[in-house]
Amino acid sequence: MDDRSGVGFDKDMTTAPNTLARPVRHPLRTGVLLLATVTTGMTAGVYTDWSNTIMPGLGDVDDRTFVTAFQALDAAIMNPLFLGVEFTGSLLLIALALVLHLRSGRRATLVWLSVALAAYLVSVVITMGVNEPLNQQLRSITELDTDADYTAARAILDEARWAAWNTVRAFATLTAFASLAWTLVTHQRR
Template identity: 85%
Template sequence: MTTAPNALDLPTRHPIRTGTLLLATMTTGLTAGVYTDWSNTIMPGLGGVDDRTFVTAFQALDAAIMNPLFLGVEFTGSLLLIALALVLHVRSGRRATLVWLSVALAAYLVSVAITMGVNEPLNQQLRSVADASGDADFTAARALLDEARWTTWNTVRALATLTAFGSLAWSLVIHRRR
């Protein structure tokens, strides 16, 4: 008597390869969710408030996101896990998996470049404002962020990380089919 394989069973012949790919997918999905949330809820929500509220809230949110979980696990961890998954799959000879892992790595690198080249420098400008007190100070501080530019590029990095996430998810499907 034979039994049908369980569709939820992950391959056991390469647990490190499978585990790394799964962790890369999960952490990338979390990062994509953060960027998408900022584009779809946080920035639109802050867009309608006065300058003092905007600057105070943005600075508080920026300080809160600068934590080991986001910086270490999601932002940096995703990049390292995608790269490791790619390296571990090179010897597998699975060309389709390698193509999708390469797409994921390239898309994630785009998001890192946008973060380091656009969003983080704008965040740093707003972080440098510590002694705003009057309305004019808060208006000037808000202008430092360049809200429209920040939001536009955040949306692009959200799309890049969503592309990476989708590519990793498809890599898992292909990996499972072997």
């Protein structure tokens, strides 16, 4: 007996006897969401490491060591993996995941994806508005000979400001990561 007008009939359910309804799978949505989560987690890890270990460690060294190490770390992070996959890729993947889920009608998923995108955008604004300009100022200094030169270079970076805003962007990317992780959970629920 097939009563399609009855209460409880779901268009995804089959009418064959003794079969269970199977949810419709969306591998592209799931794949993009998974990649967004992984790349955002990687970026959150980088910012958190800078806040939790690198800047406190550099804070205890002399000016010459600080400037030399910071410049070397800054040069090393300017690579295709971080800039292309983690930093930019995360933003694009979160946005794509949101677009792919717009027609799903799943409000919880859309809310958490929106939170993730907003939080990640906060980290991008901080990076481009605070941390990167400070990095660029330190990058532009090439002639360092005396201890006074290194002291002046360290002052140009404005270490306390850089570290404080990096902590804010670490929290922002951690918020984005947690939101994406929860989105993966809600995405799989029917």
